[in-house]
Amino acid sequence: MKRPFVADLHVHSVLSPCAEVDMTPRNIVRHAVQHGIDIVAITDHNACDNVPAALLAAKGTNVIILPGMEVETKEEVHMIVLFETMRQLEEWEQFVNGHLSGRLNDEKHFGAQFVVDAQDELIRIKPEMLLTALNSSITEIGRVVNELGGLCIASHVDRPANSLLTLLGFIPPDVELAAVEVSRLMSPKQALQRFPAIGTLPIVTSSDAHRIDDFLSGPKMIFYLEQPTLPEIQQALQGRNSRKMLNQ
């Protein structure tokens, strides 16, 4: 039996330097439970240290955490990458760590990068600068993510900053994308009119939340699935196998 799942595929935790301190994994899960958000992808910039805490915090609830990351490619394009399992994400993390800039974060200018546990306790502060480009092209990143069984969604393509369409003009033919995301500033229909380059790619809407208020008020997706898994979400994006999606 298929049923609707409310999903937010782009949520930042306190690990992202630009996120507010209320974005702890436990608090995100607690609000997801209270507000009927069934699927939450934790997608911090170039890192995923808070995904284990989110998975743990969601244990015993109906909330499904998708292990993810928002990466910045060499071209400064932001992309959401999602995986089914933490093991796959850890493999991806190794690739990312091998392509970091080598610079250290400057908390005063960019904000602090907190790694926390499922009880909101601080484990450590991540020293590497996360808010910058990896030394890997969008094509290479797309290839490696797909090889690991993940999927890529180009972030907020309608925005002026860090958008695939703004930076590269059109979608490169050799980049394997599952979808493009439009920000809360625009509906998918408006985005398609403004950016015909989106073509036939599925358009997802997500909160891109950096604070709890935005997580609750921001756009989401509704997926019609049997089980809330990444392969089924992928089918819903493509409208295959009688899985469907709706922009909320």
Next chain:
Amino acid sequence: MIVQDMVDLLQADVVAGAANVDNVIRGGYVSDLLSNVMSQAQSGNVWITMHGHQNIVAVASLLGLSAVIIAGRIQPDKEVMIKADAESIPLIITTLSAFEVVGLLYSKGIKGV
């Protein structure tokens, strides 16, 4: 000025599209937002960028640009050079910054659009 004159002036390297270094340069444009280049640059322009991504060749070809300069020691991806050869777009790399490249070209009479 033709592309070869510009290469000599900048002491830069042509890494692809060398068969077309006699293209005439009519004005120039600088931007790293390809969406902006597509809407602003004019046919015959030389385009200065920091992108080494293959989409730059498609944009240059679409607009009929005379050449693309990748500034600031950026090394383009291999596919970029293959595409530039196929599309006959002179692709030039230089250790100079984009600022220096523009300054030198402007001083020799290459103006903006």
